[in-house]
Amino acid sequence: MANNTVVLVGCGNMGFAMLQGWLSSGKLQPSDVTVVEPADTLRERATKLGVKALPDSTGITGSPQLIIIAVKPQVIQDILPAYKNYASASAFLSVAAGTPVALFEKILGAQAAIIRCMPNTPAAIGKGMMVTFANSNVQADVMRFTEELLETSGQVAQVKDENLMDAVTAISGSGPAYVFHFIECLTQAGITAGLPQDIAAMLAMQTVYGAGALAAASTDTPSQLRINVTSPNGTTAAALEVLMGDNRLQNLVSEAVEAARNRSVELGKS
Known part of the structure; x- marks a missing residue:
């Protein structure tokens, strides 16, 4: 596009990871990006990547194509009014969890182009899952440009109903924590079975990593991959009888996801 100027508001862990992805992929040049970050150390870290970094919005020049809000949800209402004068020319992308589009429209105006994104922490290494919802004011070319930027951090999907973002939060937003706990x-099960702690940790980590990579690379479904590794009356079958008996694991995961979704709904109303 002719104008790829991006303003990144907030350059903490998620913002900085996104910035690194844009620059390392070549989607953006350092001259395309202005960072707004009040914290000195975070601002200096961004400057080392070659981008212009400011302590507040007053030094922004021109009309950015996209203003990305990557701050904590609780400070949105404090920082957003400073960008209202850009709402007629710029689109806004929010990666603030649990913050509805309606809040942005209330502060920036009903005609503002708003894209809401739910990323997850693997985005920091380019393996994330980013899900977006856009209001009707977002133009198709802006949406394409936004998705190209997000793709530098992982996979991108779009939902048409903003209410589904609560389910997205419960699956991919919170999901990495479920996997980490697994x-x-x-x-711990390996340690209990007699393995040294470092060996048990290595086996668990690499097994989950490898299984996920195989599931992503294979043309078989996860169900078929499970069947492939399960010999009748073998060790895997014995373990799966415990996990799958009475849909034990399925019910537990469903209960956990529902708890996360309900909490996401509550936070969106607060």
Whole structure:
């Protein structure tokens, strides 16, 4: 596009990871990006990547194509009014969890182009899952440009109903923590079975990593991959009888996801 000027508001862990992805992929040049970050150390870290970094919005020049809000949800209402004068020319992308589009429209105006994104922590290494919802004011070319930027951090999907973002939060937003806990549990089970702690940790970590990579690379479904590794009356079958008996694990995961979704709904109303 002719104008790829991006303003990144907030350059903490997620913002900085996104910035690194844009620059390392070549999607953006350092001259395309202005960072707004009040914290000196975070601002200096961004400057080392060659981008212009400011302590506040007053030094922004021109009309950015996209203003990315990557600050904590609780400070959105404090920082957003400073960008209202850009709402007629710039689109806004928010990666603030649990913050509805309606809040941005209330502060920036009903005609503002708003894209809401739910990323997850693996985005920091380019393996994330980013899900977006856009209001009707977002133009198709802006949406394409935004998705190209997000793709530098992992996979991108879009939902048409903003209410589904609560389910997205419960699956991919919070999901890495579920997997990390499974690694913890598998490690502890290995220790209980007699393995040294470092070996148990390595086996658990690499097994989860490898299984995920195989599932992503294979043309078989996860169900078929499970069947492939399960010999009748073998060791895997014995373990799966415990996990799958009475849909034990399925019910537990469903209960956990529902708890996360309900909490996401509550936070969106607060």
